[in-house]
Amino acid sequence: MTESEISIRVSGVTKTFGEGASAFHALSDVSVDIRKNEFFTLLGPSGCGKTTLLRLIAGFDHPTSGRIELDGEDISQLAPFQRPVNTVFQSYALFPHMTVAQNIGFGLEMLDRPKAEVAATVAQMLSLVRMEALADRRTDQISGGQQQRVALARALAPHPKVLLLDEPLSALDYKLRKDMQIELKRLQSETGITFVFVTHDQEEALTMSDRIAVMNQGTILQIGSPREIYDRPEQRFVADFIGDSNFLEAELLTGGASGRLRLGSGHEIEASVPEGMTAPRRVSVSIRPEHAALTSGAEDAALTGTLKEIVYFGTDTHYHVALGSGGSFIVRRQNSRGVTETLEPGAAVGISLGPRSVQVLRD
Amino acid sequence: MHAPKPSVDASHPAPAPARTGALNLADEARKREVRTSWLLSAPALLVLVTAASGPLLIVLVYSFLAAGDYGGVVWSLSGEGWFKVFLSRDIFDDTVGIADAHLTIFWRSVRLSMLTTLICIALGFPTAWFIATRSRESRNVWLFLITIPFWTNLLIRTFAIMEVIRSEGIVNTVLMTAGVIERPIQMMYTDFAILLGMAYVYLPLMVLPLYAAMERLDFRLIEAAYDLYASRWRVLRRIVVPLVKPGLIAGSILVFIPSLGAYVTPRVLGGGKNMMLGNLIELQFGQGRNWPLGAALSLTLLVIVMVALIFYVRIVQKEAASRE
Ligand SMILES: Nc1ncnc2c1ncn2[C@@H]1O[C@H](COP(=O)(O)OP(=O)(O)OP(=O)(O)O)[C@@H](O)[C@H]1O
Ligand SMILES: [Mg+2]
Numbered sequence: 001m002t003e004s005e006i007s008i009r010v011s012g013v014t015k016t017f018g019e020g021a022s023a024f025h026a027l028s029d030v031s032v033d034i035r036k037n038e039f040f041t042l043l044g045p046s047g048c049g050k051t052t053l054l055r056l057i058a059g060f061d062h063p064t065s066g067r068i069e070l071d072g073e074d075i076s077q078l079a080p081f082q083r084p085v086n087t088v089f090q091s092y093a094l095f096p097h098m099t100v101a102q103n104i105g106f107g108l109e110m111l112d113r114p115k116a117e118v119a120a121t122v123a124q125m126l127s128l129v130r131m132e133a134l135a136d137r138r139t140d141q142i143s144g145g146q147q148q149r150v151a152l153a154r155a156l157a158p159h160p161k162v163l164l165l166d167e168p169l170s171a172l173d174y175k176l177r178k179d180m181q182i183e184l185k186r187l188q189s190e191t192g193i194t195f196v197f198v199t200h201d202q203e204e205a206l207t208m209s210d211r212i213a214v215m216n217q218g219t220i221l222q223i224g225s226p227r228e229i230y231d232r233p234e235q236r237f238v239a240d241f242i243g244d245s246n247f248l249e250a251e252l253l254t255g256g257a258s259g260r261l262r263l264g265s266g267h268e269i270e271a272s273v274p275e276g277m278t279a280p281r282r283v284s285v286s287i288r289p290e291h292a293a294l295t296s297g298a299e300d301a302a303l304t305g306t307l308k309e310i311v312y313f314g315t316d317t318h319y320h321v322a323l324g325s326g327g328s329f330i331v332r333r334q335n336s337r338g339v340t341e342t343l344e345p346g347a348a349v350g351i352s353l354g355p356r357s358v359q360v361l362r363d
Numbered sequence: 364m365h366a367p368k369p370s371v372d373a374s375h376p377a378p379a380p381a382r383t384g385a386l387n388l389a390d391e392a393r394k395r396e397v398r399t400s401w402l403l404s405a406p407a408l409l410v411l412v413t414a415a416s417g418p419l420l421i422v423l424v425y426s427f428l429a430a431g432d433y434g435g436v437v438w439s440l441s442g443e444g445w446f447k448v449f450l451s452r453d454i455f456d457d458t459v460g461i462a463d464a465h466l467t468i469f470w471r472s473v474r475l476s477m478l479t480t481l482i483c484i485a486l487g488f489p490t491a492w493f494i495a496t497r498s499r500e501s502r503n504v505w506l507f508l509i510t511i512p513f514w515t516n517l518l519i520r521t522f523a524i525m526e527v528i529r530s531e532g533i534v535n536t537v538l539m540t541a542g543v544i545e546r547p548i549q550m551m552y553t554d555f556a557i558l559l560g561m562a563y564v565y566l567p568l569m570v571l572p573l574y575a576a577m578e579r580l581d582f583r584l585i586e587a588a589y590d591l592y593a594s595r596w597r598v599l600r601r602i603v604v605p606l607v608k609p610g611l612i613a614g615s616i617l618v619f620i621p622s623l624g625a626y627v628t629p630r631v632l633g634g635g636k637n638m639m640l641g642n643l644i645e646l647q648f649g650q651g652r653n654w655p656l657g658a659a660l661s662l663t664l665l666v667i668v669m670v671a672l673i674f675y676v677r678i679v680q681k682e683a684a685s686r687e
C-alpha cells in the first residue's frame with residue numbers, strides 16, 4: 001500500500017473517557033490504514049469502541065492521544081464541518097422539520113452551492129436511492145427503510161471523500177437489509193467514495209467488505225480481507241467471533257509461514273502460523289468445522305474419537321465428536337440429496353484435516 | 364405546528380358514500396361518546412366561562428356608562444369613556460384633539476414590552492441552553508436556582524432592584540468610589556430602569572418553556588448538522604431555533620402579556636412620569652375617578668395583546684414555512 005493509496009490513517013489513537021480512577025479506555029493505541037474507495041468494515045461486539053472510532057474520524061470527539069490523517073493531512077483537531085467526511089448515523093438523525101428533499105440538500109446548502117446545483121444533486125440522489133416519489137414527505141411520514149435511504153442520500157449528496165456508516169442496516173428487516181447491502185456496494189463502486197462501515201453482524205461484514213478490522217475491548221485484533229479473517233484468524237477471539245471454530249492444543253515444531261504441528265493425537269500436520277512466531281512451543285490452533293471431514297476408519301485420520309451426536313441443519317449436518325485425546329470437535333458436512341446417513345452415535349470415527357485447514361493462534 | 368400534510372390524508376380512503384349499518388352504529392357510538400365528554404366537562408366549563416367572561420362582561424358594560432363624580436359609574440349610556448381613550452377635549456375651548464398622552468403611553472407600553480421580550484430571549488436562550496446541556500442531576504439544581512426569585516414578593520424584588528440602581532445605590536456607590544464617575548448616573552425613573560426590572564422579573568417565564576423545548580431536543584440532530592458542514596451559527600438558526608420554536612413562542616407570550624399590563628415595576632422604577640398602560644388604568648380607577656375610561660383602556664390593552672400575539676405567531680410561522 002503506497003502513501004497515495006491511503007485515505008484515512010489512524011495512528012496510535014487512544015481515547016479515554018473520564019479521569020483518574022474512573023477513567024475508561026474506549027480505544028487503546030489503535031492504528032489502521034484505510035485505502036481509497038475501499039469498503040472497510042469495523043466488526044466487533046457491543047461496546048468494543050466501533051462508534052468511538054467512527055466519531056473520532058467524523059470529528060465529534062477528539063483523540064486523547066495519537067493522530068488521524070485524511071489524504072496525508074492531520075485532521076485530528078478539525079471540527080466536523082471542516083472535514084470532507086459524512087456520517088450515516090445509527091439512529092438516522094434526519095431533521096424532523098424538513099422534507100426528504102430538504103434533508104438531502106442540507107449539506108450542499110451549507111456548503112453554499114448554487115441553488116440549481118443543489119436541486120440537481122438532490123434529484124440525482126433521490127433517484128439513486130429510489131425515493132423520487134417521496135421527495136416532499138416529512139421524514140416522520142416515511143418508513144424505517146425509507147428513512148435509512150434518505151440518511152444515506154443525505155450523507156452522499158455533498159460527495160464526501162469518506163462515508164462513515166454506523167450500523168446503518170441494523171434496524172431493517174432481513175429482506176430489506178439484503179437489498180440495502182447490494183445497494184450500498186453499488187453506491188460504493190459508482191461513487192468512488194471510501195466507505196467505513198460499522199457492524200456487529202459477521203455475515204454482513206464478510207459479504208460486503210474489501211477488508212475487515214476485528215475489534216475487541218478498544219483494540220484492533222486483526223485486519224484483513226474477509227477470506228483472510230475467516231480462513232486465517234490469528235487470535236482465538238477472532239476465530240470465535242466470526243463463524244464457528246474448534247480449538248485444540250498442539251505442539252508447534254517448526255515456525256515459518258507454514259510450519260509443522262503435532263496434534264494431541266500424535267498426528268503431525270502442516271499449519272499456517274502467524275508472522276514472527278518462533279518454534280518449538282505449545283500453541284492453540286483453530287480448525288473450522290467445514291474444513292474437517294469424517295472417516296470411518298482410524299488410518300490416516302488426524303484425530304480419532306467417538307461420535308456423540310448428529311445435528312441436522314437443513315443445508316448441512318453437524319457431527320459432534322468426543323476426541324480420544326480429550327475435548328470435543330465438531331465436523332460440518334454439506335447435505336446433498338440421495339446421500340443417506342450411515343453413521344450412528346456411538347460409532348468410532350476418524351477426523352481427517354485438509355491441507356492448510358489448521359490455523360495456529362497467537363494466544 | 365406539525366399540521367398533517369394533505370398527502371397523509373390521501374392515504375386514508377374516503378368513507379364510501381353508501382353507508383353500511385355497521386358504519387352507522389359506529390357513528391352513533393362516537394356521537395354518544397362526544398355527548399358524554401361534554402356532559403362530564405360541563406361543570407369545569409361553566410366555571411371557566413363565568414370566571415373568564417363574567418368580569419370581562421362587566422368591564423365591557425362599564426366602558427359604555429358615564430363616570431360618577433366620586434368614582435364608580437352612573438347607569439346611563441355614554442361614549443365618553445371610549446372617546447377619551449383616543450381623543451381629548453380642550454378644557455377651555457372644547458376643541459377635540461388626539462389624546463397624545465395616552466398614545467405615548469400605549470406606544471411606550473408596547474415598545475417596552477417588546478424590548479423586554481427581546482431581552483428575555485437574548486438572556487433566556489443561552490441560559491436555557493446552558494441548563495439543558497448539563498448533566499441530569501445538575502439540571503435540577505439549576506432549574507431550582509432559576510425559580511428562586513419567584514419565592515419573594517414582586518414588590519420586594521422590585522425594591523431590591525431600586526436599591527441597586529438608585530443614585531445612592533450599589534452601582535453608583537461602587538463606580539464613584541472607584542473613581543469611574545464623578546456624579547451618580549440617573550438610572551431610576553427611566554425606561555432603562557423599567558426594562559431592567561421587567562426583564563429580571565419575567566426572565567424565568569422565558570427560561571422555563573425554552574428549557575422544556577431544549578430538553579426534548581435530539582442532540583444527535585445537531586451532530587448531524589455539524590457533520591453536513593453547518594457552522595455553529597447555522598446549526599443554531601437552521602436546526603435549534605426551528606425545533607425549539609414552540610418553547611420560544613410560549614416564552615414570548617408568557618413574557619409579553621404580563622409586561623404589557625405591568626403595574627408594580629413601572630410604578631416603582633419608572634416613577635409617575637414613565638407610566639405604562641397598567642398605571643394609566645389604575646389611575647382612572649383611583650385618583651382619576653373615571654371608571655368608564657379605565658374600563659375602555661383595559662379593553663384596549665386586551666385588543667393590543669391579541670393583535671400583537673396574532674402578528675407574532677404569524678411571523679414566526681411564516682418564517683419557519685419560508686425556510687422549509
Ligand atoms: N461519552 C462517553 N463517556 C464514557 N464512556 C463512553 C462514552 N462513549 C462511549 N463510552 C464507552 O466506550 C465504550 C465503547 O463505546 P462505543 O459506543 O464505541 O461501542 P460500540 O463498539 O459502538 O458498541 P455498539 O455495537 O453497542 O454500538 C463503551 O464501553 C462505552 O460505554
Ligand atoms: Mg455503536
